Amino acid sequence: MTDLRGQALAALANQTIELPSWAFGNAGTRFKVFGSPGVPRDPFEKISDAAQVHRSTGVAPRVSLHVPWDLVDDMGALARHAADEGVSIGAVNSNLFQDDDYKLGSLTNADPTIRAKAVAHHVQCIDVMRATGSTDLKIWLPDGTNYPGQDDIRDRQERLAESLQQVYAELDPGHRLILEYKFYEPYFYTMDIPDWGTSLLHCLALGEQAMVVLDTGHHAPNTNIEFIVAQLLRIGRLGAFDFNSRFYGDDDLVVGAADPFQLFRIMHEIVRADALRPGSGVNFMLDQCHNIEPKIPGQIRSVMNVQEATAKALLVDREELRTAQRLGDVLGANAVLMDAYNTDVRPLLAELRESQGLAADPYRAYAASGHADRIAAERIGGQQAGWGA
Ligand code: PSV
Ligand code: MN
Numbered sequence: 001m002t003d004l005r006g007q008a009l010a011a012l013a014n015q016t017i018e019l020p021s022w023a024f025g026n027a028g029t030r031f032k033v034f035g036s037p038g039v040p041r042d043p044f045e046k047i048s049d050a051a052q053v054h055r056s057t058g059v060a061p062r063v064s065l066h067v068p069w070d071l072v073d074d075m076g077a078l079a080r081h082a083a084d085e086g087v088s089i090g091a092v093n094s095n096l097f098q099d100d101d102y103k104l105g106s107l108t109n110a111d112p113t114i115r116a117k118a119v120a121h122h123v124q125c126i127d128v129m130r131a132t133g134s135t136d137l138k139i140w141l142p143d144g145t146n147y148p149g150q151d152d153i154r155d156r157q158e159r160l161a162e163s164l165q166q167v168y169a170e171l172d173p174g175h176r177l178i179l180e181y182k183f184y185e186p187y188f189y190t191m192d193i194p195d196w197g198t199s200l201l202h203c204l205a206l207g208e209q210a211m212v213v214l215d216t217g218h219h220a221p222n223t224n225i226e227f228i229v230a231q232l233l234r235i236g237r238l239g240a241f242d243f244n245s246r247f248y249g250d251d252d253l254v255v256g257a258a259d260p261f262q263l264f265r266i267m268h269e270i271v272r273a274d275a276l277r278p279g280s281g282v283n284f285m286l287d288q289c290h291n292i293e294p295k296i297p298g299q300i301r302s303v304m305n306v307q308e309a310t311a312k313a314l315l316v317d318r319e320e321l322r323t324a325q326r327l328g329d330v331l332g333a334n335a336v337l338m339d340a341y342n343t344d345v346r347p348l349l350a351e352l353r354e355s356q357g358l359a360a361d362p363y364r365a366y367a368a369s370g371h372a373d374r375i376a377a378e379r380i381g382g383q384q385a386g387w388g389a
Helices: 004-013 043-057 075-084 112-132 153-168 196-206 225-234 260-272 295-314 318-326 330-341 346-355 362-369 371-378
Strands: 018-020 062-066 088-093 136-140 176-180 210-215 238-243 283-286
Touching: 004 295, 004 346, 018 043, 018 088, 043 062, 043 075, 043 295, 043 362, 075 088, 075 112, 088 112, 088 283, 112 136, 112 153, 136 153, 136 210, 136 238, 153 176, 153 196, 176 196, 176 238, 196 210, 196 225, 210 225, 225 238, 225 260, 260 295, 260 330, 283 295, 295 330, 295 346, 295 362, 295 371, 318 330, 362 371
Parallel strands: 018 062, 018 283, 062 088, 088 136, 136 176, 176 210, 210 238, 238 283
Antiparallel strands: none
């Protein structure tokens, strides 16, 4: 009989989850951004907080940066600070949504000088990658239109393809361009990369170093996200996840909070494709903000939620599942999946963590550690970082 538990422990020991620097700054809605004590004042402190999440959980060794929010005079110094703290720099996110020039589009703008400016921003991001050892350039394109007829849908695609080609040409051999999609917001009639198909078409045209990013918050209600995962894995173009939860739209809430069953179904497709293993090419990143909850505990909880969904997916008895599927045993096959989903995997994860010298429950251990009070006492004065600065 297959030792599912043993295999799950081995796979979980190799799992890594990347944290977003912006999760540690203040965030909110267009109505209010709440401040809270101890929030980082600069990118160095954001990295230190991410490193604390890694120390607590053991599975979060990389931090995604956002340009320009995380720019410092010496990006190499930021990478060295990360290394001193035991983490490294992950994806570098570009920003095409906070400049007046981009009102009518950035990489798609009808004005060639604005397109050139957006391309140049990515060249700057690639320089940041070189200075920090990052290998992923992540592009979320906020371009789109609000009114039918506002601009020519097809021309915008052509301009986008050309701009992306210019960015792609700047990549080093070990770099990847990872391209996100989102079906609405900040524009509501068309988005220029609204779905995985559009992202994939651009990636295929660019070449092997271009991959799709799937943000779990960026789909219409009831979209079967695991189908998209299976499809992108099938053709080897799933580059990364932006994990988060949505109750309504692009909520960016704690992953696994709204629909842990969906997260399990996604991880089931990952395990099915053997894409959990390091080197599979799939970067498991969080893209979240913590508006009302404390940031470090919010990230610890998120990491634990991903681990729990992964553990359950690893416990699916795949042989039994195959047999039931071949026999056309509809309910039997479904039961195999549900048995795994309904397993309490917390003891398994506690065993894994204790074997690594970590606390069985990182969330409770952090709460009892006094770290939050310590940074609140230390971080007096200065300007707290926020989503957008
Ligand atoms: C905006 O929707 C967004 O959440 C995108 O998903 C990006 O990944 C992220 O912001 C950071 O730019
Ligand atoms: Mn995202």
